[in-house]
Amino acid sequence: MRILVAGSYYADSFARNIAETLERMGHVVLAAEDASTFWHFTSWKKTWRILERAFPSIERKHQRGMVRAIEAFQPNLVVITYGQYSPQIIHEMRHASEAKLVAWYPDALSNLGRQYLLASELDAWFFKDRYMVEKFRADLELNAHYLPQACNSVQHRRVELTEGERRKYGCDLCTSSNMYYYRARILEIFNDYDLKIWGASFPRWLVSPLRAHYPGMYVADGEKAKAFNAAKIVLNTMHYSEIEAVNQRLFETTACGAFVITEWNPALPELFEPEREVVTFRTRQELKEKVDYFLAHPEERQQIADRAYARAHREHTFEIRLTRMFTVLRLAADPTSLRVRPASEQPA
Numbered sequence: 001m002r003i004l005v006a007g008s009y010y011a012d013s014f015a016r017n018i019a020e021t022l023e024r025m026g027h028v029v030l031a032a033e034d035a036s037t038f039w040h041f042t043s044w045k046k047t048w049r050i051l052e053r054a055f056p057s058i059e060r061k062h063q064r065g066m067v068r069a070i071e072a073f074q075p076n077l078v079v080i081t082y083g084q085y086s087p088q089i090i091h092e093m094r095h096a097s098e099a100k101l102v103a104w105y106p107d108a109l110s111n112l113g114r115q116y117l118l119a120s121e122l123d124a125w126f127f128k129d130r131y132m133v134e135k136f137r138a139d140l141e142l143n144a145h146y147l148p149q150a151c152n153s154v155q156h157r158r159v160e161l162t163e164g165e166r167r168k169y170g171c172d173l174c175t176s177s178n179m180y181y182y183r184a185r186i187l188e189i190f191n192d193y194d195l196k197i198w199g200a201s202f203p204r205w206l207v208s209p210l211r212a213h214y215p216g217m218y219v220a221d222g223e224k225a226k227a228f229n230a231a232k233i234v235l236n237t238m239h240y241s242e243i244e245a246v247n248q249r250l251f252e253t254t255a256c257g258a259f260v261i262t263e264w265n266p267a268l269p270e271l272f273e274p275e276r277e278v279v280t281f282r283t284r285q286e287l288k289e290k291v292d293y294f295l296a297h298p299e300e301r302q303q304i305a306d307r308a309y310a311r312a313h314r315e316h317t318f319e320i321r322l323t324r325m326f327t328v329l330r331l332a333a334d335p336t337s338l339r340v341r342p343a344s345e346q347p348a
Helices: 014-024 043-054 056-073 087-094 130-140 163-169 181-190 209-213 221-230 248-255 284-295 298-315 318-328
Strands: 002-007 028-033 077-081 100-105 124-127 144-146 171-176 195-198 231-236 260-263 279-281
Touching (some): 014 077, 028 056, 056 087, 087 100, 124 130, 124 318, 171 221, 195 221, 221 231, 221 248, 231 248, 231 284, 231 298, 248 298
Parallel strands (some): 002 028, 002 077, 100 124, 124 144, 171 231, 231 260
């Protein structure tokens, strides 16, 4: 198929992992950038987003570039990541080709913003949170489906570390995450531990002793695999608005072969077996007790990590998720439904 993936492209981004996987699966892929990659870690992106939201005409003018990309590429399928496109632009996308148009939203309910996704003309909506699926199906009659995030089967794997890499990344505890007060309050109990927090920025407004554990380095792809493999324990805390969903980091860490202690969530048992493939916690005290226990039991850590590694690559890759998407859309079962609009019918 010819598939356009709309999103932000930077190292280990959701859209990039989807596009890379689709290419490995044999599809022709257009990785369509919705904003400058250069802005991903800068204030310019925030400034531009503020202008777009304050002046809808600026937003539509900027987003119309994606309509032109669809007109030129004439895909069979358009996969939109996140929910940034206005309903008016989605309407134009629909009329730009014969493609099926879907959204795969990888974030929490709290980040829906203006809720553009809920008012858009899409063929299907895919959410990682079962609560969102059931709520929007029942209340809005959306064609919503449950599709968790996944691991990149090529990038997220066990790797051999050099002595230099062990010195650089090695630690008792680590995580790779954005930092905010909810997460900081949970992790501050490990301020006296050998802890490393990988990420692109530690907010200036956040006052926490954890800043001392922040190397100021964004890890992705092979570097992320090295960081997770070098740590004895990877801590996975989730945003409090993850209702019935787990985060991307859970799939990445297990796929890298790390031993993971993760925050409990109702969605977890369907994805990994608690206490056998990943260790879980519900309170800070329970988290601390389990960290102390497993730091002292390396063989048990390894056994649990091995089982999670096998499960992640067996059941939770982007290949598996995308195959599920195609099944829902009846693309795999009915290839004759795919039609590229002839040049004579393409918009002027």
